[in-house]
Amino acid sequence: MKRWQPFAKPATGEPLAREKDNTAESELFFRRALVVLFAVFLSFLAVAGRLVYLQVLNHERFTTLSESNRVRLQPLPPTRGFIFDRNGVLLADNLASYHLEITREQVKDLDTTLAELRQRIELTDADIERYRKLARRAPPYTGVPLRFRLSDEEIAQLAVDLYRLPGVDIKADLTRRYPLGPLAVHAIGYVGRIDENELRRLDPGQYSGSTHIGKTGVERSYEDLLRGHTGWQQVETNAEGRPLRVLSRTPPVPGQHIYLSIDVRLQAVAEKALEDYNGAIVALDPRNGEILALASQPTYDPNPFVNGIDFASYRVLNTSKDRPLLNRALRGIYPPGSTIKPLMALAGLEYGEVNRYSGVFCPGFYRLPGSSHKFRDWRRGGHGSVSMDRAIAQSCDVYFYNLAFNLGIDRIHEFLDRFHLGRPTGVDLPGEKGALLPSQEWKRRVHKHAWFAGDTISAGIGQGYFLTTPLQLAHATAVVSQRGADFKPRILLATEDPGTRIKTPEAPRSLPPVTVKNPQFWDTVIAGMIHVVEGGTAHRIGIGAKYRIAGKTGTAQVFTVGQNERYNASRLARNLLDHALFVAFAPADDPRIAVAVIAEHGGGGSKTAAPMARKVMDAYLLDKYDQPAADGARDTQGDAQRDGSE
Numbered sequence: 001m002k003r004w005q006p007f008a009k010p011a012t013g014e015p016l017a018r019e020k021d022n023t024a025e026s027e028l029f030f031r032r033a034l035v036v037l038f039a040v041f042l043s044f045l046a047v048a049g050r051l052v053y054l055q056v057l058n059h060e061r062f063t064t065l066s067e068s069n070r071v072r073l074q075p076l077p078p079t080r081g082f083i084f085d086r087n088g089v090l091l092a093d094n095l096a097s098y099h100l101e102i103t104r105e106q107v108k109d110l111d112t113t114l115a116e117l118r119q120r121i122e123l124t125d126a127d128i129e130r131y132r133k134l135a136r137r138a139p140p141y142t143g144v145p146l147r148f149r150l151s152d153e154e155i156a157q158l159a160v161d162l163y164r165l166p167g168v169d170i171k172a173d174l175t176r177r178y179p180l181g182p183l184a185v186h187a188i189g190y191v192g193r194i195d196e197n198e199l200r201r202l203d204p205g206q207y208s209g210s211t212h213i214g215k216t217g218v219e220r221s222y223e224d225l226l227r228g229h230t231g232w233q234q235v236e237t238n239a240e241g242r243p244l245r246v247l248s249r250t251p252p253v254p255g256q257h258i259y260l261s262i263d264v265r266l267q268a269v270a271e272k273a274l275e276d277y278n279g280a281i282v283a284l285d286p287r288n289g290e291i292l293a294l295a296s297q298p299t300y301d302p303n304p305f306v307n308g309i310d311f312a313s314y315r316v317l318n319t320s321k322d323r324p325l326l327n328r329a330l331r332g333i334y335p336p337g338s339t340i341k342p343l344m345a346l347a348g349l350e351y352g353e354v355n356r357y358s359g360v361f362c363p364g365f366y367r368l369p370g371s372s373h374k375f376r377d378w379r380r381g382g383h384g385s386v387s388m389d390r391a392i393a394q395s396c397d398v399y400f401y402n403l404a405f406n407l408g409i410d411r412i413h414e415f416l417d418r419f420h421l422g423r424p425t426g427v428d429l430p431g432e433k434g435a436l437l438p439s440q441e442w443k444r445r446v447h448k449h450a451w452f453a454g455d456t457i458s459a460g461i462g463q464g465y466f467l468t469t470p471l472q473l474a475h476a477t478a479v480v481s482q483r484g485a486d487f488k489p490r491i492l493l494a495t496e497d498p499g500t501r502i503k504t505p506e507a508p509r510s511l512p513p514v515t516v517k518n519p520q521f522w523d524t525v526i527a528g529m530i531h532v533v534e535g536g537t538a539h540r541i542g543i544g545a546k547y548r549i550a551g552k553t554g555t556a557q558v559f560t561v562g563q564n565e566r567y568n569a570s571r572l573a574r575n576l577l578d579h580a581l582f583v584a585f586a587p588a589d590d591p592r593i594a595v596a597v598i599a600e601h602g603g604g605g606s607k608t609a610a611p612m613a614r615k616v617m618d619a620y621l622l623d624k625y626d627q628p629a630a631d632g633a634r635d636t637q638g639d640a641q642r643d644g645s646e
Contacts, residue, residue, distance in 0.1 A: 071247060074235050075209030078228030079174065079498075081255030083188060083218060085264045086290075086493050091188055092219070094174035098150045100158065101143035104135055106167030113165060120161060121154045123147060126310040143169060148307040176212065176306045182299035184267045186327040187260070187291070187429070187491060189217020190302035206230060215305070216327075218260060218491060220430045225495060228255035257496040259503070261290035265625040266616065270295035273612040277599040279579075280328040280470040283616055286478035286585060286594045288508040289487030291427070292620065294471075296328040329470045330432045334598055336462035337554030337605070338395045338646055339473055339583045340416070342480060342525045344403055344460060345388055347415040349521040353406045356388050356524045362398035368405065368453050375401050375457050378555070378646055392528030393536030395553060395646040397461050404460020409451060412459060413439040418514045419476040421468055426509075427489040435472060438465035463557060473583050474596035479514055480529075481550070481585035481594050483522040486511040526550050530588050537606045537646040538582065541614040547621055550591075551584030551613065553605035553646040577601040582609035586617050593620050606646055 083092035100121070107113050117123055127147055135144045150158070150170065158170060176191045191212045194202070198213060207213070208230050214220035231252030236244045270281040274297040283293040300317055304310075317325055326332065348354040364382030365374040377383065377397040383390070391399035404412060417423070422437025436442075438459055440451040458464030471489060479486050488509035496503045516522065529550035533542040537553045556579040580602030585594040595613045602608035618624045 072235050072237050074233050076231035076233060076249075076252045077209040077211075078230060078252035079254040080176065080191070080212075080228065081226040081498065082257045083226075084257065084259045085184075085267075086259060086261055087263060087265075088259070089264050090179055091184065091260065091264070092176065092178050095177040096172065097148065097175045098155055098170050098172055099145050100147040100150060101145050101169055101171055102131070102135075103140075103143045103167045103169070105140040108166075113168065116165065117146070117168065120157050121147065121150070124310060126308070130308055143171065145171075149175060178302050180264065181301050181303065183271065184262060184264060184294070185217070185299050185302050186296040186329060187217055187262055187267075187294045188302070189219040189221075190215055190305045191219050192305050193308055212306070216431070217429060218258070221428055222258055222492065225258060226255040229253040254498045257498055258492060259494040259496065260491050261285075261292065261493040262294060262491065263292055263620070266293045266620050267295060269293075269619040269625060270612075270616050271297065271299065273615045274599065277602050277608070278322055278328070279597070279599040279602070280332055281598075281612060281616060282329050282470045282474035282596045283620070284474050284478045284489060284594045286481045286591050287487075289475075289478070289489045290493065290508075291489055291491045292593060293616065294329045294491070296326070296332070298322050298324040300324045327431060328598070330427070330429060331469070332598070333433055333435045333467045333469055334579055334581070335464075335466055335556040336421070336468045336473060337556040337579070337581050338397075338400075338461055339552050339554035339581050339596075339605075340421070340462040340466075340468075340476075341392055341395060341400050342529055342552055343416055343419060343421075343476065344400050344407075344412070345392060345528065346480075346516065346521055346525050347407060347412060348388075348403045349518070349524065350415060350516050351407060351411055354388060354403060359385050359387050360391070360396075360399045360402050361385050362396050364398070366398045366401040366457070368457070373454070375454075388524065389528045389531060392525070392552070393531035395532075395537050400460045401457050404456050405453065407456075407460075409438070409440055409456045409459060412456070413437055419479055421472055421476055422466075425471055425475050425489050427471060428492055432471065433469055435469050436465060436467040462554065470596045470598050473581075473598075474594055477583040477585055477596060478591075478594035480522070480525065481591035483519065483526075484514040484516065486513055526588065529584075533584070538610040540606070541610045545614070547586050547617075548588035549584050549586045549614075549617065550588040551582060551610065553610060554581035554583070555579070555603075555605050555646055556581060577603050580605045580608035582606075582613050584610075584613050584617065586621060593617055604646055 080094055082090065082094075085091055100117070102110070102113065104110065114123070114128060123146070131144060131146045138144050155170060158168075162168060162170070178185070178188065178190065192215045193211055194207065194213050202213075206227070206229075210227070210230070214223040214226065219226065229252060231250045233249040234247040236247055266283060270283065270293040274281055274295055278297055280297070281293060281295040282291070284290065285292055304313060345354070349356075362377055362383040362385075364377045364380050366377070367374060375397070378395065382398065383394055383396045386394065386396045386399050388399075390396070416437055421435075423434045424432045426432075438455070443449055443451050443455070443465070455464055459466050462468075475489055488511055490506065490509055492506045494503050494505045529552055530548060532538050532551050532553065533545075533549040538551055541551075542549060578601070580597075580599040582597045582605045583595065585591040593616075595616055597609040597612045597616075599608045599612065
């Protein structure tokens with residue numbers, strides 16, 4: 001009998017089945033289990049390490065990050081400060097108003113909603129375009145303004161239908177308002193919505209939540225005072241960022257109220273005096289540099305600019321030939337004409353080229369040595385023999401032609417620069433231009449030409465390259481009235497804390513005085529300016545005056561008259577007439593006001609500009625704000641008709 005062999009080959013020739021090796025399988029399973037356990041252990045170590053990193057090493061950081069996902073800071077914009085004139089008359093405040101806003105995520109079809117709103121209230125294309133621009137930058141769950149300053153009728157109409165317009169809401173807010181409209185707009189300025197360029201340069205912390213910023217005038221120059229400081233509140237939000245409740249709150253600090261040095265009563269008189277002409281009137285208190293009036297004509301209403309003036313209206317203002325947006329008092333540049341003759345006389349005294357008794361014979365023209373060219377006097381027949389006093393009083397061109405030639409442009413430039421002519425005065429208003437006080441160096445640099453003697457002759461009577469602003473002329477006149485004492489022009493009079501109502505006056509900004517070798521030089525020049533009004537080119541405005549006026553007329557040529565031609569105003573279009581100028585201070589013996597007037601294309605200064613100055617001085621010194629002008633202050637036809645005229 002054969003022994004059974006489990007692994008013996010079957011007789012059929014089929015392959016033998018391999019016997020199962022339990023030991024080997026056990027070893028393989030064990031090895032695999034070790035690998036899995038090691039991997040699990042490594043994973044545990046990694047998780048534990050991460051937890052240690054998050055919970056121990058960086059606990060504070062990640063706690064803060066986690067909290068910020070739940071708590072957000074919301075800015076609280078401050079209330080803008082008010083603006084008053086020197087007597088407390090309100091010039092700018094914040095009007096409680098209502099605006100219409102739309103929350104995009106609550107609106108199914110924006111175009112349909114806008115169409116339905118247009119059926120109920122007035123909506124312009126500009127309103128819709130502005131909304132779309134703002135909406136693109138705002139989260140979808142926040143309301144974006146569509147229309148500002150809703151009327152009571154519009155509010156009532158919308159309130160009835162709001163339930164049909166999901167996502168549309170009426171909100172209360174404060175809107176900047178200028179209750180006096182165009183009055184003093186070039187001084188006050190206006191605020192407007194912050195544009196994209198401003199967003200890029202502004203401090204996000206200071207302007208978070210704010211929508212408006214000062215654009216021009218005082219609103220711009222004192223933006224930091226008027227704006228206030230932004231407050232903040234911590235708001236708990238859900239996962240979608242919607243606010244749930246307020247956790248803490250730091251209230252905003254409202255802006256300061258500011259008081260301007262201008263008197264709106266005087267401002268109204270100045271603007272009324274200018275109403276028939278484009279131009280400017282600037283009135284200063286020469287004792288401290290305070291701006292009493294700053295008028296630029298024409299004016300415009302600043303209120304439409306607050307929430308975005310429509311394009312069509314802005315285009316009309318911006319393209320008008322009268323340029324109402326131009327602040328002529330600070331940015332209008334004009335030849336000063338004969339208004340600088342008192343300063344030229346002072347320069348002649350300072351450098352010893354003349355004295356008060358030096359005489360010049362005026363035949364009606366002046367020739368340079370060796371030249372046949374005639375520089376004409378405004379009076380065709382001439383003035384005859386004139387001394388300094390009479391030369392100022394009668395505005396003799398020939399006298400000052402000769403003086404300018406003897407002084408030379410270098411000394412003229414050096415002396416007149418002391419009075420800030422041709423450069424900014426430093427007034428606390430934006431956009432002031434420097435104009436131009438010419439020199440040899442300037443002409444070589446700009447025009448690439450040498451300076452000629454004829455250039456000096458023209459500069460001696462405020463013509464040629466010579467350019468100034470009305471503010472510069474008023475400032476120079478104020479310095480003369482104070483016999484050299486100089487103050488920087490300023491419009492800020494005081495600030496006031498809106499909470500405590502404590503007022504803080506602004507101190508005068510004194511400048512280095514203008515000194516001359518002999519103080520009597522001032523008396524000589526001022527005496528000549530008094531004689532301008534008492535018997536000189538502006539004698540008509542002295543009629544009936546209850547105080548003494550020191551002044552100087554001026555005329556600035558708009559175009560050049562040929563050598564053999566005569567100026568005839570009656571044959572010229574108005575836009576070719578000369579500019580009329582006048583500077584003055586009063587009372588002459590104790591000056592309290594200095595005035596500069598420029599009336600574009602007004603003809604002679606004695607006929608047009610001087611009566612305007614008299615109206616302003618009468619109002620301020622005699623408290624005649626609401627009374628008709630005196631006879632001498634009316635626009636009368638003087639006897640100084642320009643062949644030119646002064």
